[in-house]
Amino acid sequence: MSDVVTLVHQKHDYSHVKKKIAGTKWEGPEGDRNMELIGDRKKLFNISHANYLLTEAGLNKGRRQRRPIGKWRDENLVLYPNVKWLIMLTHFLLSQLRRLLRAIK
Secondary structure, eight states: OOSSOOOOOOOOOSTTOTTOOTTOSSOSHHHHHHHHHHOSGGGOOOGGGOSEEEETTEEEEOOOOOOOHHHHHHHHHHHOGGGHHHHHHHHHHHHHHHHHHHHHO
């Protein structure tokens, strides 16, 4: 993930997960507890959400992936709940702009 941070994770399979459902490896007591701690699936983030990347030279702007406007709205509502009105207004305006641009094509 980074040239300057060493990540360590135990290599294992998921045979120890008792309530494992076919096709999912995250279900079971450990996954249930993790979700309990998180509280809401909307709070799950990963490396693709990073705004910055730590390198030997310091912090560099990350390469965030483009996201659908709905995902952008949901992520920002979690990160910035105090400005919900602004996020919702921005989402509405961007949606209207996209609709207008589609109609012009």
